[in-house]
Every structure is written in structure tokens, then in C-alpha cells.
Amino acid sequence: MSRFGLPGQMSFDFGSPLGPSGPMMPSGQTQPLNFFFALMPHQAAAYGIRQITDRLRAEMHLPGSPRPIELFHVSLSGIEANERPLGALIAAARRAGDMVDSVSFPVSLDSVMSFVVRGQHVLVLACGEDLPKIAALHRKIDLSLKMAGLTPGRPAGATPHVTTLYGGEPVPRIGLDQPIRWTARDFVLVQSFVGKSHYVIQGRWPLRRAA
Template identity: 35%
Template sequence: MPAERPGNRLFFALWPDEATRAACAEAARVLRLRMQPRGAPSVAQRYHLTLLFLGDDVPEVAETAARQVASHVRARPFTLRLDHAGSFRNREVPWWLGSREPPPALSTLHERLREALLRARVPVQPMRFSPHLTIHRDAGAPLPPTLIQPIEWPVRDFVLIRSHIGRAPVVYEQVGCWPLDPDAPEAAAGGGQMRLL
């Protein structure tokens, strides 16, 4: 019987620089000491903020198209201020870090990338965009909205990540990286406003 072909889980994301990653890990450590959750902390080397999820088994032709699309997306660099923590009320009870006032440039990047992928007929999973960085899974209890020491995350590019399904521990492979453009047009006036959750 032939071996089952591995999936091809792909997602576009923001990938923090080392200083931001270290600051997020410290914020997560402080929250764990204070709240004593069950479950397991997220591995700091895999911290990211998902922009768009393409699927668990993306065909090669769609992956190639997604890379081509990403190379033409123009959006400005920005700073994302992570200033509070919370959780989602799903089965895994993930805890996250987020921004109470995400910058309009973040939603502009998400919207321009999504629209370009859809125009190119690259399938995108229909998920509400709730920008967050997961720091803990299976916590057992929700984390109430909690202020943290603010973390200033300079966002200068976005990446395409392949998550190798079935490996333990999970391996994230960066398969593409595209710089943001300081000369990109800004969002239309009044557009791109977004609040987290």
C-alpha cells in the first residue's frame, strides 16, 4: 500500500524579529507565573501572526501562484503595538498577545494580500481576521483581558510559512519573504480601521 502523501499546510504571516520574539516570550512567562495555566506554552521560535491561511493541502500550482501574487503586493511598513493578552473560547483555550488598537496598515496589508490572491484564484480559507500571536495552548481556563508591558513590533516584511503536518515537534519552514514598501499607497481615508476582537 503506497504511503500517504504529506499535506502542504501554508499560511501567510508576520514573523517577529528576535527582539520582539524575546519580549513576547517574556510577557508569556510573566502571564504563566501569574495565572498558572494548564497545557503547554507555544514555542517562541514559532511565534507569528497569521495574515491568511491557505489550507492544509495546498496544490503546488496554487503555492506557485501565491508566491507570485505576494511579490506584487504593495503595503507600507508599520509598527504593531502589542499591549494586552486574552484568549479565545474554543476547545484549545489558546492564550494570545494582541493590540487594542491595531494600526490601519495591518488591515491594509491583509486586505490587499487577500484580494490579490482571490483575483489570482488562489483559494483562501474563509476566516475572520483577528490578529493575534498565540503564546499558550490548552490552558484549561480563559485568560481575561489583561494589560501587558507594551511591545513595539516593527513590521518590515511578511512571509509564507509551510507547517509540516504530522511531525513532532511541529516544524515551520519559511518558504518566502517579501519586504514592505515605504512608497506604497496608503489605505483610502476611513478604510482599514479594525479593533481586535
């Protein structure tokens, strides 16, 4: 695996294989929506992600549209489309979030790669050593969704990651000499307006401090 260094980059410490399941149209809505649970990087980590993305774009002459920094996230669990009204859907998803009991853990983005999503290449920063902890939180959220009467989204089968650029070129997996790190101290429920690059956080739940 190639290596990619970022001179002067800080190490950040702050307090999926899965992704959104695809657009849904809750009862009475005309705007396609996605709902999913996610980890979101703290501000300094998000700026580190953007810094790496900008350097790669410049050095590898990558085309495409960078994602807004406020949309950076690691997907945990999606929610399948259904016919219930929007308010009832959000209420059920919040009940699911209330049932999750898990501890905080470090997140590390240690490599860059590209995936093909709906026929276009996307650039991502991928998680490495923390995969078991992310997978454990995903399983707890999926169980809580079922207990709340919702259907968890289908597994995407990809490494947990932060998507940073759409419409670029294929990029081989590149290891980061200095990974981006933060501590996941909460997780969120995201309402995504499909095609609008706009998120609304519909719930936030703290993760307990590890013993």
C-alpha cells in the same frame, strides 16, 4: 480591563482577525499542511512575548504547552485547500506575494487574552492600535491570492494576535502596561506541518518604507 506590568521590560522597535484555514492535503502529499501569510516578530520582540507568557504561567498557574518562540506570528491570510500539486500551490502563492505592494508599519501587542480553538483554550497577545494597517495588508494579500488563482482562507473573526500557549485555562483580557512593539518591515509565506510544530518559510516580501 485589568493591567499587567512587566518590570524592566524594554520597548522594542524593529524592522488576524485571520488565521490558517485548516489542514490541506496537496496532491501527492501524506502530511497535512497549512499555508498562510503572516507577520513575524523580530527576535527581541519574540523574547519579550515569551517573557510575558512565562510570567503569566507562573503567576496564574496556567497549564498547557508554550509554543516554540520561532513559531510566533500574526496571521494575515490563509489559503484554502485545493487539489493542485504542492509545487504548483507554492508557486502560485509566491506569485501572489510578488503582487502585494504595501508599506511598513508599527505592530503593538497591548493585551493578553484567551480564545477557544478546537475545544481548548489558547493564550494570545493581541494587537490593538495597528488593526487598520493589518486589515489593509490582509485585503491586499487576499486580492493577490485571487489574481493568482487561489482562494483566500476564511475570516477567523478574532483580533489579530500571537498565540503563545495551548491547552491553558481561560484568562480575562489584561492590558499590558508596556506593550510589545516592533516595526513590520516584511511579511512571509509559511508552510506549517500540522501537529509537528514545524514551519518552513516559503517566501519573504519587504514592505516599503512609509513616506
